[in-house]
Structures are given as C-alpha cells and as structure tokens.
Amino acid sequence: MSPLKSPREAPGEIASVLVEALPYIRRFSGRIVVVKYGGNALAGAGGDESAALAAFAEDVVLLRTVGMLPVIVHGGGPQIGEMLSRLGVTSTFVDGLRVTDAATLEIARMVLLGKVNSDLVAAINVHGPLAVGLSGADAKLITAAATHPELGFVGSVQAVDTTIVRQLCDQGLIPVVATIGADASGQQYNINADTVAGALAAALEAEKLIMLTDVAGLRSRPDDPDSTVSQVTVAELEGFVASGAVVGGMMPKVEACIHAVRGGTKAAHLLDGRVPHAVLVELFTDGGIGTMVQP
Numbered sequence: 001m002s003p004l005k006s007p008r009e010a011p012g013e014i015a016s017v018l019v020e021a022l023p024y025i026r027r028f029s030g031r032i033v034v035v036k037y038g039g040n041a042l043a044g045a046g047g048d049e050s051a052a053l054a055a056f057a058e059d060v061v062l063l064r065t066v067g068m069l070p071v072i073v074h075g076g077g078p079q080i081g082e083m084l085s086r087l088g089v090t091s092t093f094v095d096g097l098r099v100t101d102a103a104t105l106e107i108a109r110m111v112l113l114g115k116v117n118s119d120l121v122a123a124i125n126v127h128g129p130l131a132v133g134l135s136g137a138d139a140k141l142i143t144a145a146a147t148h149p150e151l152g153f154v155g156s157v158q159a160v161d162t163t164i165v166r167q168l169c170d171q172g173l174i175p176v177v178a179t180i181g182a183d184a185s186g187q188q189y190n191i192n193a194d195t196v197a198g199a200l201a202a203a204l205e206a207e208k209l210i211m212l213t214d215v216a217g218l219r220s221r222p223d224d225p226d227s228t229v230s231q232v233t234v235a236e237l238e239g240f241v242a243s244g245a246v247v248g249g250m251m252p253k254v255e256a257c258i259h260a261v262r263g264g265t266k267a268a269h270l271l272d273g274r275v276p277h278a279v280l281v282e283l284f285t286d287g288g289i290g291t292m293v294q295p
Helices: 011-028 049-065 077-086 102-125 163-170 193-204 234-243 250-262 278-284
Strands: 032-037 069-074 131-135 142-146 154-160 174-178 180-182 188-191 208-213 231-233 267-272 291-294
Touching: 011 278, 032 049, 032 193, 049 069, 049 102, 049 278, 069 102, 069 163, 069 193, 077 102, 102 131, 102 174, 102 180, 102 188, 142 188, 142 193, 154 193, 163 174, 163 193, 188 193, 193 208, 193 250, 208 250, 208 278, 231 234, 234 250, 234 291, 250 267, 250 291, 267 278
Parallel strands: 032 069, 032 208, 069 174, 131 174, 142 180, 154 188, 208 267, 231 291
Antiparallel strands: 142 154, 180 188, 267 291
C-alpha cells in the first residue's frame, strides 16, 4: 500500500480509505487478534529494523485505539543466531533444528526477553502506557515439555492458560509474549513462535490470527511467486500440505493456522510483514494482501 497523499492533495482518497475501513472496525471491535511478529519481519522491507518496528507498533496501537484487543507473540530466531555467533557459540542442528543446551537456552532467553520483547514493548509504549511484556513462563501461560531429547531445551506446547492474557486485555493493555515456556518443575524451554501463536489463538478463540512472515502468502507452487493463494479453507490447506506444496519455514506457520482455526479462531492470515502496515491493509480493506485461512 503506497503512502497516502496529504489531505490537501487527495481528500477523496483519504475519505475512501476511511469509509472502506469502517465496517471492519465495527465488526472487529472488542475482539481478540493474535499477531505473530517474526524475527525475519523485524528487518523490514528496506532493512531498517527501527523503522519496521515503529511502523508495526503504529499498527498495533491503531488496532487497540479502534477497540480491538491485540495480543502480540514474537520470535527472534535470527537475533538469537546472531548473538550466538557474536559470543562464539557453535550450534549443532538435528533435522534443521538447533540443539538447545543450557548455555544456548540462556542466550535465547536473554535475546527474547531482554532485547526483542523489550524493544517491542518500548516501541508500542511510545504511543502511551499500553504494552506489557511477558513470557510463556509467566503465570503458567504456556506449559511446555521437551520436544525430543536430542534437541535439549527445545519445547512443545502442552497446555495454555489464558488467564493473564485475558486480564491484561480486560484492562485495555496489550500483552507482548516471548515464546519461552516452562514445565511443572519450572524448567524453561524455547518454543517455536509460530506454534505458540497458533496455540494461544486457539485457546483464546481469537477473531483473527495474523502470521507475519517474509513472503507474500501461501503459494500453491512453492517456487512460483505468482501462485500465491488469497483464500483457502483448512481442508484445502491440508491438501496443500499433503501434496508437498508447503515446504521449509512455511510448514510451522501453516500448521499453526490449521491448529488455530480448528480450535475456534475465526480466520488466520499469512502476510508479508516487510510490507509497511500489512496488518492494517489485510484487516481493513476489501482486497487484503495475504492468504486468509478459514474453516
């Protein structure tokens, strides 16, 4: 979506955008929207991380201002990888997944909680006292378990307790969730952010799950950018998975969308988070820009 002209130059264009958005604002007011903001989206279309973060924060604050209840789930894989390299920590991978020993987990927690989470909270709070940072280990939000012994402290979601998130939303605040979970003994695990977003959206029975990634949406043919699908049902999406059309990093995102919609989320969306204000364009315009997954 190109930047709008000033009202003096294009009043009709400004008015048409607002009129188009109005029915969507009314429909979604008071509804929970879970937004997964990925580490790759942090770089932005032009590689300016601070500008991308500021634009995303504006979108989130606007959602809250018009009555929606945004819940942010973030990852930080690229940032964790960068920090590991800076500290000279060599990573071992099993089937493409990073083995997370105790030292790696500590670095992941440091990056997710001390850097990415705090940056997101700060960017949102530029616009007012709105955002609260927390992790899945807080208030037993995410109960986790080890995914596989070979992977160390890489976790999977066992249960979701939405109490703390609902309380924050009821107070008009915006929860910003880092994807660290804990088991009954208090042992913490790093969990895939797509997985957490899908599980949280299902548990909240959210109106929307929005997955921000670094491609324009789901492709029916992975190598063909022109094959992006605008709308798909869960059954059709499962067919894409079975046919091998869903590959690589898109797989956990698609699985999260399926889990969320099967669990009660009204719709899930796969968007290119590098596009400025992608969330607003998808939610508040007739055309949208990504792939929408429905029951």
